[in-house]
Amino acid sequence: MRGRIAAYSWNLIGGYPVCLRVQEVENDTLRVEEYSGASRMWPVRLPDAPFTGTVHAERAFRVEVAMLDHGIPVLGVAVRETRHLAVNKDLLQRRGLVPGAWLKDLKDAIRRGESVNTDGLIVEGDGQVVAYLTDLAGTDENLTRAESVVRDADLLLCEAAFLDEDRALAVERNHLTARQAGALARRAGVKRLAVFHLSPRYEGREAEVLGEAGRHSAPPCSK
Numbered sequence: 001m002r003g004r005i006a007a008y009s010w011n012l013i014g015g016y017p018v019c020l021r022v023q024e025v026e027n028d029t030l031r032v033e034e035y036s037g038a039s040r041m042w043p044v045r046l047p048d049a050p051f052t053g054t055v056h057a058e059r060a061f062r063v064e065v066a067m068l069d070h071g072i073p074v075l076g077v078a079v080r081e082t083r084h085l086a087v088n089k090d091l092l093q094r095r096g097l098v099p100g101a102w103l104k105d106l107k108d109a110i111r112r113g114e115s116v117n118t119d120g121l122i123v124e125g126d127g128q129v130v131a132y133l134t135d136l137a138g139t140d141e142n143l144t145r146a147e148s149v150v151r152d153a154d155l156l157l158c159e160a161a162f163l164d165e166d167r168a169l170a171v172e173r174n175h176l177t178a179r180q181a182g183a184l185a186r187r188a189g190v191k192r193l194a195v196f197h198l199s200p201r202y203e204g205r206e207a208e209v210l211g212e213a214g215r216h217s218a219p220p221c222s223k
Contacts, residue, residue: 002033002043010041025051025067025075053149059111061127066149068142070135070174076149081127085110088123095121131190133181134159134197137174138167147188156185160195160213163202175199178209182216193217 001022016037024031032046056063060082065075085107092099109116110124131150136142136159150156160182161175170177176184178195185193195213202209 005035005041005043008041010037013037013040023055025055025065025073027051030055059113064149066145068133068136068145069139070137074135076131076133076136076146078129078131078149078153080129082111083127084125086123086125088121091121097121129153129155131156131158133157133176133184135174136176138170138176138180143180143184147184150184150188150190153188153190155192155194156188156190157194157196158185159197160209161197161199163209163212166201169199178212179216182213182218185213185217186219190217 001020005020014037018037020035022033022035022043028051030049030051032049033043034046035041035043053064053066054062055065062080062082064078064080068074068076087099087103106116106118106122110118110122129150129152131153133146133150133156136146158181159176160178160180161173162170162177164177164179167177170180175197181195182193193213195210198206198209
């Protein structure tokens with residue numbers, strides 16, 4: 001990020017209210033730099049922090065990451081809602097109310113802890129989880145770490161670069177097979193798996209990759 005930002009001239013940005021916080025995980029340390037209009041996008045080093053798996057947290061959600069291996073260090077990511085606020089659409093219609101930005105404002109007020117009487121219009125449920133995994137080798141250590149960070153995700157976006165029949169290629173190129181992606185999702189209790197990053201060698205055979213991932217993500221049938 002430092003190199004990318006330094007590739008541009010920022011001489012006219014002094015009054016802009018832009019602020020970027022860039023974090024890097026190194027073992028058990030979280031290194032942080034900040035770039036802002038006030039500093040003309042020059043990096044300002046902030047104090048290191050201990051890395052415990054969470055790289056960002058606020059009232060509405062937190063972002064968790066796990067260090068994985070792709071021949072180089074990479075991160076698996078999960079965004080976890082603190083709680084999920086949904087609109088009771090049937091009640092909205094019965095009351096003749098029109099959806100709009102006011103519903104977002106109402107949800108934001110609830111998240112801020114304000115005393116708001118929604119009279120059943122806003123329904124609270126468990127927070128939703130979206131997780132993302134790509135560019136990781138299918139080693140036991142990688143799969144264990146990945147499984148931990150995506151645990152109970154409502155949606156997992158996961159690479160499935162190769163069919164399992166080509167696992168030797170997957171090992172050589174530090175990628176997962178569709179079978180490994182599906183099995184990982186099943187073990188982690190993922191509700192929905194969406195695979196991507198398929199090798200171009202499967203052009204026209206995408207259904208085979210999706211089918212393999214789907215078969216191995218589903219729980220076994222009980223007899």
